[in-house]
Amino acid sequence: MSTALALQRLRTSYGPVQRTRASTFGAFSWTNTARLLATRRRRWYASSASDAPSAPRPPAAQLADTYQPSAVEGGRYDWWEQQGLFMPQSERRQAIGTGEAPSTETFTMIVPPPNVTGVLHIGHALTAYIQDTVLRRSDMTREAFISEVWRWKETCSDHIGVQLRRLGASLDWRHAFFTMDDTRGEAVVEAFCQLHRDGLIYRDTRLVNWCCALRTVISDIEIEYEDVEGRTMLALPGREDPVEFGVLHRLAYQLADGKGELIVGTTRVETMLADCALAVHPDDARYKHFHGKKVVHPVTGCHIPIVTDAHLVDPEFGTGVVKVTPAHDANDYACARRHGLPVISMINMDGTVSAACGVPELVGKDRYDARPVVVEMLKQRDAYRGADTKHAMRIARCSRSGDVIEPMIQPQWYLKCAEMAERVLADLECGNQYAIIPASYEAEWRRWLDGIHDWCVSRQLWWGHRIPAYRVMLSGESPSEERWVVARNTEEAHGEAKRMLAEQGRDLSTTYQLSQDEDVLDTWFSSGLLPLSALGWTGKNPVPTRYPLNLMETGADILFFWVARMSMLCTYFAGSTPFKQISLHPMVRDAQGRKMSKSLGNVLDPLHVIEGVPLATLEESIQLGNLSAPEKKRSLFDMRKQFPNGIPPCGSDGLRFSLLLATQQTRQINMDVSNVVAASHFANKLWNLCKFAFARFDSLTTNETAWLVEAVRHTPMPDAATTLIRLHEAASEMRRFLVEDLCDTYIEYAKPLLYGQATEAKLQEMYHLAFALDTSLRLLHPMMPFITEVCPIELVRQPQ
Numbered sequence: 101m102s103t104a105l106a107l108q109r110l111r112t113s114y115g116p117v118q119r120t121r122a123s124t125f126g127a128f129s130w131t132n133t134a135r136l137l138a139t140r141r142r143r144w145y146a147s148s149a150s151d152a153p154s155a156p157r158p159p160a161a162q163l164a165d166t167y168q169p170s171a172v173e174g175g176r177y178d179w180w181e182q183q184g185l186f187m188p189q190s191e192r193r194q195a196i197g198t199g200e201a202p203s204t205e206t207f208t209m210i211v212p213p214p215n216v217t218g219v220l221h222i223g224h225a226l227t228a229y230i231q232d233t234v235l236r237r238s239d240m241t242r243e244a245f246i247s248e249v250w251r252w253k254e255t256c257s258d259h260i261g262v263q264l265r266r267l268g269a270s271l272d273w274r275h276a277f278f279t280m281d282d283t284r285g286e287a288v289v290e291a292f293c294q295l296h297r298d299g300l301i302y303r304d305t306r307l308v309n310w311c312c313a314l315r316t317v318i319s320d321i322e323i324e325y326e327d328v329e330g331r332t333m334l335a336l337p338g339r340e341d342p343v344e345f346g347v348l349h350r351l352a353y354q355l356a357d358g359k360g361e362l363i364v365g366t367t368r369v370e371t372m373l374a375d376c377a378l379a380v381h382p383d384d385a386r387y388k389h390f391h392g393k394k395v396v397h398p399v400t401g402c403h404i405p406i407v408t409d410a411h412l413v414d415p416e417f418g419t420g421v422v423k424v425t426p427a428h429d430a431n432d433y434a435c436a437r438r439h440g441l442p443v444i445s446m447i448n449m450d451g452t453v454s455a456a457c458g459v460p461e462l463v464g465k466d467r468y469d470a471r472p473v474v475v476e477m478l479k480q481r482d483a484y485r486g487a488d489t490k491h492a493m494r495i496a497r498c499s500r501s502g503d504v505i506e507p508m509i510q511p512q513w514y515l516k517c518a519e520m521a522e523r524v525l526a527d528l529e530c531g532n533q534y535a536i537i538p539a540s541y542e543a544e545w546r547r548w549l550d551g552i553h554d555w556c557v558s559r560q561l562w563w564g565h566r567i568p569a570y571r572v573m574l575s576g577e578s579p580s581e582e583r584w585v586v587a588r589n590t591e592e593a594h595g596e597a598k599r600m601l602a603e604q605g606r607d608l609s610t611t612y613q614l615s616q617d618e619d620v621l622d623t624w625f626s627s628g629l630l631p632l633s634a635l636g637w638t639g640k641n642p643v644p645t646r647y648p649l650n651l652m653e654t655g656a657d658i659l660f661f662w663v664a665r666m667s668m669l670c671t672y673f674a675g676s677t678p679f680k681q682i683s684l685h686p687m688v689r690d691a692q693g694r695k696m697s698k699s700l701g702n703v704l705d706p707l708h709v710i711e712g713v714p715l716a717t718l719e720e721s722i723q724l725g726n727l728s729a730p731e732k733k734r735s736l737f738d739m740r741k742q743f744p745n746g747i748p749p750c751g752s753d754g755l756r757f758s759l760l761l762a763t764q765q766t767r768q769i770n771m772d773v774s775n776v777v778a779a780s781h782f783a784n785k786l787w788n789l790c791k792f793a794f795a796r797f798d799s800l801t802t803n804e805t806a807w808l809v810e811a812v813r814h815t816p817m818p819d820a821a822t823t824l825i826r827l828h829e830a831a832s833e834m835r836r837f838l839v840e841d842l843c844d845t846y847i848e849y850a851k852p853l854l855y856g857q858a859t860e861a862k863l864q865e866m867y868h869l870a871f872a873l874d875t876s877l878r879l880l881h882p883m884m885p886f887i888t889e890v891c892p893i894e895l896v897r898q899p900q
Contacts, residue, residue: 163794163891167787169751169780170711173886177265186270221696222771223655223688225706226759228267230653230685233760233827233882266710268752268885279626280565283638288565288626289588290639291673296569296586300516301557303569303584307433308556310508312451312467313337313501316560317512319622320553321660324499330490335730336468337501343468348491349475352483353378353395353423356403362387362395363485364423367493369478370471372397373457374446375404377424379435381415382408398483399474400458407439428507445509449560467506511582513558513567513619520668521549527677537683541659548660555665557622564620572597575611590614628665631678643674652679656767657687685763691742691772702738709776712749715740747773753884754780757831760883764828782835783887786880789843790891793873796854796866827883834880842872 164171180186278284295301308317313336326334333342349369352361362378378395380387387406394403412435413422426436427445436443446457453462453470459477462470478484496505525546527533536542558567570593572583585596593614602608626633635644648670652663663682670678689695690702697703708718722735750758750773758779762769847854850865874892881888 163787163791165791167784167887169749169754169783169886172787172890173266173268173710173752176886176889177268180270221688222704222706222709222759223696225263225267225755226685226688226763226769227653227655228264228269230760230763230827232267232269232885233756263705263707266707266752268756279630279633283636284626284629284633285565286638286640287629287633288621289568291629291669292568292621292625293586293588294639294673295515300520301513301586302516303511303513303582305509305511306514307427307430307507308510308512309496310449310506310510311498311501311503312447312449312506313503314498314561315449317508317510317556317558318498318500318505319556319624322499323496323505326495326497327492328495329492334495334504335502337503339466339468343504344471345495346489346491346493348418348488350419350485350487351398351478352485353398354483355390356394356396362390362406362421363419364421365418365488366423367491368425368428368471370453370467370474371425371428371446372423372474373399373453373459373462374425374427374444375423376426376436376441376444377404377439378406379409379412379422379424380406380420381413382410384413384415384420386415386420398481399477402458405441407435407441409435409438411435411438427509430507433507433509443509447506447508449508451503451506512556513569513617515555515557515625517552517555517668520672521552521664523671524664524667524677525549527671534677534679535681537681541656541684545659545664548664555622557625558617558619559622561620564623565626567617567619567621569617570597570614571617572600573613573615574606575613584617590616624661624665625669627662628669629673631666631670632674637673639673647674648677649679651681651683653683653685655687656684659684686767686769688759688769688771691770693768693770696771702735702742704771704773706755708747709750709755709773710752712747714746715743716746718743718746743773748777748780750776750780751783751886753783753886756885757782757835757883760827760831761835762828764832782839783884785843786838786884786887786891789838789847790873792847793869796869830879831883834876834883838876838880842876846872 292301309320309323310316311318328334328346330346331344332346334345335342345367348365348367350363350365351369351372352363354361362380364378366372375397380390382391390406391408393406395406396402397404407424412424412431413420422432424432424435424441426433426441426443428447433443435441444456446454447467448454451467453459453465453467455463457463462473465473475484497503498505528536528542528545536545568588569584569586570590572585573579574581574583583600585593585600587593587596593616597612597614598608601610601612629637631649632644632647635646637644637647652666654663659682666678687695694702705721707713718739719736722732722739754776758776759769761779762771762775846869850869853859853862853865854869856862877888877892
């Protein structure tokens, strides 16, 4: 399931524009607005009494003595909504009777689905800020986007809504859709059925990446690898005691003829219960005389063969002998297929030992609890030859649960990706289909698509788009027989089943049962269709006119999870790439450069930074989290070290500005709250600058003020550096200009005149100050929308 917020709006001068965005658990359609103030003769901020805020907390008649983010930002978002500033401009035009004709030119983009964590974190804030900053800038230049933003679980929707509002995201909350609704569901079903008809989706029994904690298969790119250099104890989900890794156990297999033994090493000694063979290299002279012989399994006593395999065995590594456990190792599985070996699966889907292990006392035990028991059994049988506790190894872990991946033999649904990937790469080679920014990611993009494997699209979860496949079970047939049809609904499935039985020459009066697959589709499958389905495409209607998206802005960490899947699926169905430009921003990490995770206790709620939070509240959030006792202890220690006095209120503008400045870090952003505090101090300096200027304007007469404001009103807005890939440059330059040029240089130079009598020279300096301040507020608005909106309202009120 996904949540998406789709934003629709029409540009002041160019007509309808839509943008759409989605994620896991639901969807919304939001509309960003410009206030119809982008025409040449109107300012971009409210400039008349009718535009004055009517929200619960309207701006004061004059600026307060001190800058308080909560006072500046509070009520402002409510007013934006009340004024209809986030609705499509076509609706707003109709409401106020502008008489402007709509246009068909559009600009679209979508933003990525975040992982399920319950609430938004700082990384999501960066996405929302970049999106809205570009949008607000485009509003001021008569450009607009449509964005699809996310919301996940219903239980978290209210909190996420509060977070997004406090971030200042320009969204029309009236247009909400659920990504499991009829339109999106129909698109997913139609896409699956068409891909199956075209021979691209198929069912196969293979070795898959299985997460025992989640009890579902996961894809290769959902795996995170952890390197250990020797004996290491790791905490795993669902276990109180840590598990030992980095130890190589050595065990002996006696030859069946009693003439010697072979010694093998393994880090997973418990899986030896499912060994089907031993393997040696065919050219290894040490074992030439063992070719074709058998050994006795040291625990079960059964005889297993010795096979030769040049692909599996490295004669220079260890003893040059490898145990073959096809059901629990990908390389061993390939070896078994080459040699026709049996496959014994000794681990159940929940990670417990199955009856196939051949040792009744181990059945039902957790696989890691069985490890020391197997070692003891080997010792009792004089088959254990010690262990190397300094063995370096790489551990594959599920990115969602943290559990160690268990290779499993499972029947699953797969999507052939090679041809689709070739088409996506061909579009890139054309040079005019789409571009990737930063360009450094092009090499990774090519490498991943060039080496792409078939995608396992089925998931063993209780939520999601259910796979439209139906199993056909004939009366009296063995349950092991698999016969499947793919159809849009049950009625169609019966027709497909009868057609299949007829093709097989079976009596059509044969009794059969039809049951839909209980598996669901990988969420990235439905998300991969969003550039089409979010715009109303169902697979049966034409490609939407607003397709393709003009821009795909997202985090670099989901380039392949989502962007590549969208490229392949949408290009296949629409015949053209889903977006014209892919722009990637860095991944947000903590101040030490660590990935933000609940187990580390370093995940930051944007509201904690915006509104401030005492240390006790931060500690409480960890105590209430789903962490083990050791994880809580470590998280509390890190939290107290990083925020000994809690987090001061920095405001949404402060957080947005600091994150935009940080986008100059190309690969990752090390999130340091002190930088947000510094950005808040910059906002305070801007506040004081405006107060100083407004105080000087008060000394003028009404006629002089009218001349001053009118002169600035007709001043064309200069270009800014707020292009998408240079947001940090724009933010940095604005900060430099306001602090160094305007405050430290110009104000100090002009103070004698500004404090003096109303001479022509003073009026000239007042004009310069007003022009500089007005232009700066315009350019800064996309990056600090709250404070820059309050200050201009005060500017045009001087004097009343």
